[in-house]
Each structure stands twice: as structure tokens, then as C-alpha cells.
Amino acid sequence: MNQTSPYRTYRPAPFTPEERGQVEILFGGLHWRAERLIKAVFENLGHRARILPTATREDLLAGRELADVGQCCPTSFTTGNLANFLRAEASRIGAEETARRYVYVTAGSCGACRFGQYHQSYELALRNVGLEAFRLFLVAQDRMDQGALAGGGLKVDMPLTLGILWAILCADALQSLEYQVRPYEVVPGETDRVVAACVDHLEQAFRNRPQRDGKWGSLAWHLGTGYFVEALREVYRRFEAIEVDRLRVRPVVKITGEFYLQTVEGEPNHNMHRWLEAEGAEVYPAAIAVWLDYWMRFYVQGFEDEVGVDRTARAKIAAVRALQRVFGWTYDRLRAALGGIPHALPDQYELRRLAAPYYHHRLSGGEGDMLVGKALWAHLNRRAHMICELSPYACMPNTMSIGAMAGVLGKHPDLLYAPLEIKGDAEVHALSRCQMILTEAKKRAQREYEEALERTGLTTERARALLEAHPEMRRATYRVPHAGAAGTAANLVLHLAARGRA
Amino acid sequence: MFGRKPSAAPGPRPRLRIGIPRTLNIWSTHQFWIGLFEALGIEARSIVFSSDTSEEQGREFGRGRGTVDCCYPVKCMSGHYGELIFGQKRRIDVLFSPMIYSLPSMLHGHVADSLACPRVMAAPENIRAGFTREKDVFAEQGIRYLAPLVSLGDPRLVAKQLHPALAEMLPGLPMKEVQRAVDAGYQALSAFNDRLRGRSREILAWCAREGRPCILVLARPYHMDPGIGHEIETDLQAHGYPILWSQYLPTDGDLMDWLFGEQVRAGEIRSPFDIADVWPTSYSANTNEILWGAKFAARTPWITCVIRLTSYECGMDQPTYTPVQQTVERSGTLYFSFQDLDSTKPAGSVKIRVETIAYYLERMSADIIGRKQARMPPGCPLLG
Ligand code: SF4
Ligand code: SF4
Numbered sequence: 051m052n053q054t055s056p057y058r059t060y061r062p063a064p065f066t067p068e069e070r071g072q073v074e075i076l077f078g079g080l081h082w083r084a085e086r087l088i089k090a091v092f093e094n095l096g097h098r099a100r101i102l103p104t105a106t107r108e109d110l111l112a113g114r115e116l117a118d119v120g121q122c123c124p125t126s127f128t129t130g131n132l133a134n135f136l137r138a139e140a141s142r143i144g145a146e147e148t149a150r151r152y153v154y155v156t157a158g159s160c161g162a163c164r165f166g167q168y169h170q171s172y173e174l175a176l177r178n179v180g181l182e183a184f185r186l187f188l189v190a191q192d193r194m195d196q197g198a199l200a201g202g203g204l205k206v207d208m209p210l211t212l213g214i215l216w217a218i219l220c221a222d223a224l225q226s227l228e229y230q231v232r233p234y235e236v237v238p239g240e241t242d243r244v245v246a247a248c249v250d251h252l253e254q255a256f257r258n259r260p261q262r263d264g265k266w267g268s269l270a271w272h273l274g275t276g277y278f279v280e281a282l283r284e285v286y287r288r289f290e291a292i293e294v295d296r297l298r299v300r301p302v303v304k305i306t307g308e309f310y311l312q313t314v315e316g317e318p319n320h321n322m323h324r325w326l327e328a329e330g331a332e333v334y335p336a337a338i339a340v341w342l343d344y345w346m347r348f349y350v351q352g353f354e355d356e357v358g359v360d361r362t363a364r365a366k367i368a369a370v371r372a373l374q375r376v377f378g379w380t381y382d383r384l385r386a387a388l389g390g391i392p393h394a395l396p397d398q399y400e401l402r403r404l405a406a407p408y409y410h411h412r413l414s415g416g417e418g419d420m421l422v423g424k425a426l427w428a429h430l431n432r433r434a435h436m437i438c439e440l441s442p443y444a445c446m447p448n449t450m451s452i453g454a455m456a457g458v459l460g461k462h463p464d465l466l467y468a469p470l471e472i473k474g475d476a477e478v479h480a481l482s483r484c485q486m487i488l489t490e491a492k493k494r495a496q497r498e499y500e501e502a503l504e505r506t507g508l509t510t511e512r513a514r515a516l517l518e519a520h521p522e523m524r525r526a527t528y529r530v531p532h533a534g535a536a537g538t539a540a541n542l543v544l545h546l547a548a549r550g551r552a
Numbered sequence: 553m554f555g556r557k558p559s560a561a562p563g564p565r566p567r568l569r570i571g572i573p574r575t576l577n578i579w580s581t582h583q584f585w586i587g588l589f590e591a592l593g594i595e596a597r598s599i600v601f602s603s604d605t606s607e608e609q610g611r612e613f614g615r616g617r618g619t620v621d622c623c624y625p626v627k628c629m630s631g632h633y634g635e636l637i638f639g640q641k642r643r644i645d646v647l648f649s650p651m652i653y654s655l656p657s658m659l660h661g662h663v664a665d666s667l668a669c670p671r672v673m674a675a676p677e678n679i680r681a682g683f684t685r686e687k688d689v690f691a692e693q694g695i696r697y698l699a700p701l702v703s704l705g706d707p708r709l710v711a712k713q714l715h716p717a718l719a720e721m722l723p724g725l726p727m728k729e730v731q732r733a734v735d736a737g738y739q740a741l742s743a744f745n746d747r748l749r750g751r752s753r754e755i756l757a758w759c760a761r762e763g764r765p766c767i768l769v770l771a772r773p774y775h776m777d778p779g780i781g782h783e784i785e786t787d788l789q790a791h792g793y794p795i796l797w798s799q800y801l802p803t804d805g806d807l808m809d810w811l812f813g814e815q816v817r818a819g820e821i822r823s824p825f826d827i828a829d830v831w832p833t834s835y836s837a838n839t840n841e842i843l844w845g846a847k848f849a850a851r852t853p854w855i856t857c858v859i860r861l862t863s864y865e866c867g868m869d870q871p872t873y874t875p876v877q878q879t880v881e882r883s884g885t886l887y888f889s890f891q892d893l894d895s896t897k898p899a900g901s902v903k904i905r906v907e908t909i910a911y912y913l914e915r916m917s918a919d920i921i922g923r924k925q926a927r928m929p930p931g932c933p934l935l936g
Contacts, residue, residue: 056850057878059830118870163670163867166835170871188833359708409677410651412701415670446622446867447670453619453678460685 060173062185064201065153070096073203076135076154078102079128081315084221084338086249090256091213097204100152104316105131110474116178117171122164123442123474124310125171127318128156133175136184149183155204157189163415163446165309208268213259215342216278216380220252222337223384224285226392229323231526233332234294234538241526244292248285255281273376282387289388292526297513299499299539301491304334304428307440308416308448311472312336319440320477322470322484326438329488332538334434339381340395344420346374347398351411374398389527396427404430409454416447422454429465432536435498436466436491438484443473466491495537502540506547516546554582554601568594568721571636571644571695574601575629576672577652577838580773580799581704585650587740588714591733592722600644602632605779607895609635617682623865624894625774626671629679637683637693646696646721649676654705655837656741658803659844662825663834666705669868673701696721705837710734745800753802753934755794759854760934765917766794768849770842770876771861772869773799775893781861782897784890784906788859791910796855798845806933811851814929830875839868846876850883853924854934856917857909860889884923886912 065073075097078085085101092099105127113121113130121129132154139148156168169188176184189206204210224245232241255278262271303326305312311319313336326333349370356363378395385392401423402411409419421439428434441448452469459465468487470480503509508516517523533544554574572578572585582601589599603609605628613634618627636647653673657666667673676699683689690697700717703709711731718733719725759766767788775781776797785795803825812824821829828834831843849855858880862869873889880887888909890902 054882057830057875057882059828059832059875118873120865120867120870122867164871166833167871169833170875174871174874355703355709355713358712408681409674410699410701412653413651413670413674413677414653414667415674444865444867447674449620449622450626450671450674450678453622454674454681456619456685457681460681 060169060176060182062153062187062200063183065185065187065203066201067203069201069203071098073098073150074152075099075204076102076132076152077156078104078131079156079310080218080313080338081221081225081335083225083245083249084218086253087217087221087256088214090253091210091217091259093257094213094259094261095210102131102135104314104318106317107474109134110318113171113175116175118174120444121171122308122444122446123472124308124318124445125164125168126474128168128310129171129175132172132186133179136176136181137179140179140181145181146183149181149185152184153203154184154186155189156186165416208265209261212268212272213256216272217256218338218342219381219384220256220278220282222339223282223381223388223392224248224252225335226337226385227285227289227388227526229327229333229335230391230538231289231292231294233300233327233330234296234298235526236293236295236524240292244288248288251284251288252281273380279383279387282384286388286527289526293524294526295524296530296538296542297510297517299492299495299537300330300332301435301488301495302334302433302536302538303331303436303438303488303491304424304434305336305438305440306417306421306424307336307438308442308445309341311440311442313338318474319472320480322438322440325481326484326488329485330492331488334393334428337393337395339377340420340424341417343374343377343395343398344401344418346370346377347402348414348418350374351402355412389529391527391529393433396424401427408457409451413447413450416445417451418447419451421448421451422458425455425465425467426458426462429462432534433532435494435536436468436487438487439467439469441469441471443471466494495540498535498537498540499543502535502543506543508543508547513543513546516550554586567598568646569598569600569640569642569644570594570646570648570721571600571602571640572648573629573632573636574604574777575632576625576675576774577655577668578650578774579776580655580838581652581741583744584656584704584737584741585648586737588733588737591736592718592725592729600636600640602635605631605777607779609779610895613637613639617679619678619682619685621865623671623867624863625772625777625780625866626675626678628779628895629675630682633679633683637689637695643693644695646698647690648717648721649679649697649699651676651699651701652704653701654703656704656707656738657837657841659825659827659834659837659840660705662823663827663840665835666837666840667835669836669838671867707734707738748800749802752796752800753804753807755796756802756852756854757934759794760932763918763921764794764854765856765913765921766796766854767857767859767913768796768798768801768845768852768855769859769861770798770845770849771859772838772842772863772866775861775863779895780863780893782893782902784861784902785859787902787906788909791906791913793857793910793913798841798848801845801848804933806936810929810931810933811848830879831872836868839872842869842872842876843879846879849885850879851924851928853921853928855885856920856924857886857888857913859909860887860891861893862889862891864892864894884920886916886920 089099109130110126112134113126116133117129228245235241262268315323323333350367353363353366404426405419405423409422411419425437468484530542530545533541535541610631614631617630651673652668654666660666698717700714702713711734715730769785789795808824815821827843834840849858
């Protein structure tokens with residue numbers, strides 16, 4: 051039992067302004083479109099940035115080995131991902147140079163679950179790969195203007211935060227459009243080609259974003275500018291060229307789950323998005339914006355508890371709700387630039403109302419009451435045929451809401467719900483479980499489509515003929531309004547009939 | 553532990569029997585609930601806590617009620633609910649299972665937050681689902697289920713948060729009375745905590761005077777439940793070593809100054825209760841207390857051994873393993889951990905380990921005390 055110097059937690063060495071432009075900022079953990087645009091935001095502000103490769107199963111194993119075996123799987127994926135990247139770099143250029151050349155920036159300083167403790171896993175992993183000198187910084191995801199991180203090399207200020215926010219919103223809108231187009235594209239691979247070009251275009255726009263001085267100047271510019279709308283208009287024009295056949299009957303599968311697992315597209319979630327599409331589904335992806343909106347609601351709820359206790363509480367509620375409205379308005383503006391096709395943000399207060407009988411809105415950690423709320427919202431509003439919930443192994447809040455879902459299913463036995471525990475291994479098990487429920491979802495989509503035909507008196511052939519007569523309706527940019535069905539084909543039939551009557 | 557003293561109650565109340573599951577953070581807040589209900593005129597004997605966790609309880613009352621696989625302290629809660637619903641000689645009227653969002657903590661104000669574990673706060677929602685998914689067992693049994701969310705770490709909010717649930721139970725209950733009851737609850741809780749902290753100080757002072765070692769248990773409050781912590785500390789106590797729990801360590805100013813004053817004056821921490829030097833993201837109350845306990849143990853000469861208890865599939869404890877162990881061991885204090893505790897007590901291996909621990913304590917304690925004492929400033933208030 052040798053006594054040594056007392057244990058002290060990791061403190062990163064400063065990242066100084068002089069290093070800006072030499073040091074590369076590493077980040078990752080979102081879907082690739084958002085990551086590319088965020089990289090452009092960093093570059094716009096004079097930084098060098100690099101997106102970490104999407105995590106793999108090897109990263110998961112490394113994360114378990116280097117930090118804790120029993121930690122939640124997103125922690126393992128992200129820790130292993132960073133550690134493996136740094137290990138590879140260290141063997142290429144040496145540990146010292148690796149620590150000099152890169153810093154890692156991530157969100158994670160909040161709340162009740164492991165998300166607030168990521169630093170510990172990263173720190174352990176760094177120690178275990180002999181890279182204690184490497185600098186990693188946690189950024190609070192709930193504060194717009196946090197000043198400079200240690201050393202002043204990176205300022206988390208309005209231009210950065212707003213840039214990242216707008217990057218996320220644009221990426222979300224694009225992702226939503228993309229997932230509503232690809233399953234119906236007539237020329238296979240065309241959507242992917244167009245999306246790649248669109249991301250290049252948007253990346254360019256973010257890299258060249260005009261700079262505005264000061265906190266308020268920057269905010270006013272972002273809110274007022276037509277710059278991003280114009281960039282998305284160009285995306286819209288490129289999508290216009292894609293021909294689609296929306297009479298293909300596809301079940302709509304809404305992805306929910308823990309933030310990281312529902313957001314990434316790759317091995318951490320068994321490539322679920324692509325797998326579902328390959329199995330014939332239309333995926334309703336989880337927008338990052340929904341989570342940001344939830345965060346604002348979370349603050350509102352905290353202040354609601356203080357009404358009658360703190361005199362400023364009502365004013366604070368009003369302020370955050372106003373912010374939420376501005377946020378929603380901004381997203382709607384960007385959606386409108388894409389023809390209004392990207393899914394709207396669900397009303398956070400409706401999600402709360404729906405979840406209330408099963409899961410208290412103040413319970414925090416992870417997605418809180420949103421897993422229950424979103425499942426019910428999609429089901430009751432006919433926005434999806436099935437919910438695929440990506441639930442991380444050893445996640446604390448997620449296990450709780452899955453448990454509460456038992457109560458939901460008791461009341462709504464017709465809700466098709468596939469909670470998949472994601473461990474990194476056991477892929478076959480997860481996919482076959484999903485497939486079973488997907489089979490039922492396909493039947494429902496087919497039934498719904500047939501009912502739409504029956505109700506309207508149309509046949510598939512007749513519907514096709516109507517589409518032939520209206521070439522604009524065969525374009526990816528034609529918006530099929532939601533006519534009460536969950537499936538795109540059924541909505542299209544209902545829409546065709548309504549148009550015919552008009 | 554869950555004892556209660558009769559108190560003068562306000563006017564008569566309907567003869568309600570209230571069942572409270574003896575689980576999770578009820579273990580550190582039971583005195584608050586007893587104080588609160590008594591102040592509302594509920595007789596002490598009408599407040600029924602389920603029994604300690606046991607395998608039989610789970611088998612008899614909790615089977616088939618689980619809705620998800622998770623850590624053992626949450627999983628076994630179904631048995632507690634079941635026992636309160638089906639296992640009482642006299643039926644309870646209310647099953648009261650608060651969703652404890654945040655906790656009172658001696659570190660409050662010195663750390664980022666004092667939240668409960670996400671599973672602790674949400675467990676009632678989860679467990680309830682197991683009793684309502686097919687049919688509503690509560691309604692069927694004529695039991696009112698009440699699970700208010702409560703931020704015990706923020707006393708300003710508590711009366712407001714509890715009022716709707718309590719008024720459901722006691723119609724017409726005015727807010728003012730709830731506030732009075734909440735105050736009484738806090739008073740009862742702090743009187744109880746102070747008593748136990750006083751006891752811990754006496755033990756430490758005795759150890760200091762006699763030059764004798766003691767053991768500190770670092771665990772969550774519910775590891776005091778014999779079915780969760782498996783009474784490992786009692787086995788050690790049988791070897792003659794006094795046991796302290798981190799939740800009830802003394803916090804008197806003189807002792808704090810002796811233990812942490814130097815670090816505070818050096819500007820390394822802002823106060824004796826600041827743990828930013830070892831655990832910067834200090835959001836979780838029980839985690840924070842474990843880390844603080846580790847620091848306390850590292851500096852206190854007569855704590856020559858730390859026992860760490862953690863439950864199977866605990867998501868909160870995992871990241872603390874290294875900092876806690878390092879904080880303790882680098883001070884030269886013995887450290888032993890019992891991880892992944894679940895329903896069954898691994899009696900054989902516990903026995904062997906307890907004997908090993910006792911052996912090391914016997915052999916090394918005097919030396920550890922001497923070396924740790926040499927590092928501390930003079931004027932130990934425990935010796936005063
Ligand atoms: S929400 Fe779950 S998976 Fe995500 S960080 Fe928290 S505990 Fe881990
Ligand atoms: S702290 Fe650990 S053991 Fe306790 S409820 Fe949370 S996850 Fe379970």
C-alpha cells in the first residue's frame with residue numbers, strides 16, 4: 051500500500067489562441083451531414099477541424115477495454131473511437147506530437163446520467179493509452195455564450211454556437227428530405243449522389259458565412275438573413291431533378307431512442323437507417339433539433355416548478371418559450387426552403403401531454419419523457435406505422451422509459467413498438483427482432499393503402515395514370531400533404547383523389 | 553433505522569394507512585417522510601414500510617411484474633410494491649412512492665447539483681407499469697397510487713410539488729399545512745442525520761484516543777438494506793472494527809478545517825465540501841458523497857480501510873471506480889470493493905474476503921494510522 055501523491059482529476063493543458071490554425075479540433079458523434087457542416091463552421095471561424103470517423107465495433111471493444119466494461123454503450127463507442135484515433139496517430143507521429151496537434155471538443159457537461167460523466171471515461175482511456183497530455187474539452191450544450199475554453203484557443207461564443215445551431219438545423223432539414231425521397235427514387239443511387247453534392251454546397255455556404263461582430267449582431271444576422279434559405283433553395287433545385295414513384299407502399303418507421311444511437315448512422319446502431327430502407331421501409335429519422343427543442347422545454351419545466359416560489363419564474367418561462375418559438379420559426383423557414391417537405395418539429399408540449407400518464411415530464415437524463423411521448427405522437431397522429439427505439443445497453447434513463455412503455459402498450463396494444471437493445475454485438479438478434487415487427491408494419495401499410503384506394507374509388511393503375519398527367523408530382527420536391535394516413539403511398543392516393551375532386 | 557417517535561399531531565385525520573416501499577433513496581430520506589406524515593396527522597403506526605429486500609419477497613410478490621432488465625436495486629422494487637399491495641394483514645389505502653428528483657446533501661451548494669440517479673427518480677414509473685399493464689392492480693385492490701415528483705434537494709419547491717398528491721389523499725388540505733409538514737419533515741431528517749453524524753464523530757474520537765482503526769463504507773444509501781448490501785459490513789464489524797457510512801460522516805467545522813483547511817487555503821478547492829479536485833462534473837448527490845467520503849477517508853488517519861459496495865448493472869458507479877479507488881489507495885488506506893452485488897449473497901466468497909480484510913487490518917492498521925497521522929497538521933479536534 052504505497053502512498054503516492056494524492057489523486058487529482060484530469061485537467062487539460064491550455065489551448066491558446068496562438069495555436070489556433072495549427073491545432074486540429076476533433077469532434078464527432080452526430081450524423082455525417084451535420085458533422086460536415088459543423089466542420090465548416092469551425093473553419094469559418096479560423097479553426098482547423100477534423101471529424102472523427104464514425105465509430106465501429108472495434109471502437110466499442112476498445113472503449114470497454116480502456117474505460118469500463120459496464121458503461122453505457124454510447125460511452126464505450128465514443129471513448130473507444132477517440133482512443134483508437136489517437137492511438138493510430140500516436141504510432142504514426144508520436145504521442146507528443148499527437149497531443150500537440152489535436153484537441154477534442156464534445157458536449158457533455160450536464161445532468162443526471164452518464165452523459166454528464168463522459169469526461170471520466172475519456173480521461174481513463176487517455177491514461178490507459180498513455181496520452182494524459184492530450185487536451186479534451188467539455189462544452190455545456192445548454193449555454194450559448196460560455197466564453198473561452200481553458201487557454202482561450204476556442205471561444206464558445208455566439209458566432210460559434212449560432213453557426214453550429216444553424217448547421218444542425220440545415221442538416222436536419224436535408225436529412226429529413228433525403229429519407230422521404232430515397233425509398234421512392236426511380237433511378238437507384240440518384241438521391242445519394244444529389245445529397246452528396248448538396249452537402250458540398252452547404253458546406254461551402256457555412257465556410258463562407260459572413261462574419262458579424264458582437265453577440266447581438268451575430269444573433270440578429272442569423273435570424274434575419276436569407277443566406278441559409280438561399281443555400282437550401284439550391285438544395286431544393288437539385289432535388290427537383292430526382293424522379294420518384296411514391297406509389298410504392300412502404301411502412302414508415304420512426305427512429306427514436308437514446309440521442310447518440312438515434313443520430314449516428316453506422317455500426318453503433320447496426321446501420322439501422324440503411325438496413326430499414328433496404329428492408330423496404332421509409333425511415334422517419336430523429337432530428338437533432340427535436341432534442342434541442344426538448345432542452346428548452348426542460349428549462350421551462352424547471353421554471354414552472356418555481357412559479358409561486360420565485361417571482362421571476364413566469365418571466366423566465368416566457369423568455370424560454372419565446373426562444374422556443376424563434377427556434378421553431380427558424381426551422382420552419384429552412385423547411386419552407388425545401389418545399390415544406392422535411393418533417394416539422396413535434397410540439398414539445400404535446401409530447402409532454404401524451405407521455406404524462408406514463409412518464410413524468412421532469413424525469414431527466416437521456417430523452418426523458420420524449421421516448422414515450424414520441425411513440426404515442428407518431429402512433430396517434432398517424433405519422434409512422436412503427437417505432438424503432440434504439441436503446442443502449444446499460445443506459446440508465448432509457449431502461450426506465452422502456453419499462454414505462456409496458457404501460458403504454460397495455461393501453462395501446464396496436465402500437466407497433468420495437469425496442470432494440472444495442473450492445474454492439476448481438477446484431478443478428480436485434481435485426482431479426484426488428485424484422486418481425488417490420489413485417490407487421492408492412493402489412494399495415496399495405497392495408498392502409500388498399501383502404502385509401504377503396505375510399506377514393508381509385509385503382510393503382512388509375513392513380514398512376516393521374517401521376518403521368520402531372521409530371522410535377524413525380525418529382526422529389528413535390529409535397530404530398532398528410533391526409534391522415536401514415537404511409538406516403540396512401541397519402542398520395544388520398545391527395546390525388548382530393549385534387550381530382552377540386 | 554426506520555424508527556419513529558410519536559409526535560403531537562394536529563387535528564384528527566381519516567385513518568389512512570400509507571405504504572411506502574423501503575427502497576432506493578427512501579433509505580436516506582425516510583425520516584423526512586415520517587416527519588411529514590406525522591405532521592399531517594397520520595399516526596406513526598399507520599405508516600407502513602415494506603420489509604427489507606429479500607429473495608423471498610421478490611419471488612412471492614414481484615414475480616412477473618418486471619418490465620425491463622436493469623440494476624438490482626431498481627429491479628427488486630417490484631417485490632416491495634407487491635408486498636405492500638398483497639402482503640399486509642391490514643390493507644393499505646395509499647401506496648406512496650415518491651419520485652425523488654434531487655436529494656438533500658451535505659455537499660449541496662458546493663457541488664454542481666444534487667440530483668438522484670435517473671433510475672432512482674424514474675423507478676416508480678417503471679415499476680408501476682408492471683402493476684398496470686394488463687389490469688390496474690391498484691384500482692382493483694382499492695389502493696390509491698401516489699408518486700409525486702419531489703426535489704428534496706431544493707426545499708423551496710417541495711411543498712408545492714407535494715401538495716397535489718397529498719390533497720388527493722387528504723381532500724381540502726391547504727397548502728399552508730403542507731408547508732408546515734414539509735418543514736417538520738426536514739427538521740426530522742436533519743435531527744436524525746445530526747444524531748448519526750454525532751455518533752460517527754464519537755466513533756472517530758474513540759478511535760483517535762485509543763489509536764484504533766475503523767472502516768468506512770462507501771456505497772449508496774440503499775446498500776444499508778440487508779438484501780442489497782448483504783450486510784458485508786456487519787461481518788466485518790463482528791471482527792471488532794467499528795463501521796462508518798459515508799452518508800453520516802461528521803461535518804463539524806473544526807474537523808473540516810483540520811482535514812481540508814490546507815487544501816482550501818492553497819486555493820485548490822473552494823470549501824471542505826468541494827470535490828472538484830477529484831470529480832469535476834458533480835451532478836449526482838450520492839455519487840458526490842461517495843467521492844467526498846473517499847477524500848475524507850484518505851485524510852482521516854483512523855480510517856484504515858475503505859469498503860466499496862456496488863450493485864449489479866449500476867450505471868452510476870462505474871465511472872467512479874478509478875477516482876474513488878485512487879483517492880483512497882494513494883493515501884495508503886486499504887481499499888476493497890464488492891462489485892456487482894445482486895439478489896444472492898455470495899456467502900462463501902464474502903466470508904473469505906472478510907477474513908482477508910480482517911487479516912490486513914490487523915497487520916497493517918497501526919502502521920497506516922501512524923503514516924497518515926504524520927501527514928496531517930497538528931491539533932486534531934478528535935483528540936481535543
Ligand atoms: S442517455 Fe443513456 S446511453 Fe446516453 S449517456 Fe445517458 S446513460 Fe448513456
Ligand atoms: S445508482 Fe446504480 S444501483 Fe442505484 S438506481 Fe442508479 S443505476 Fe441503479
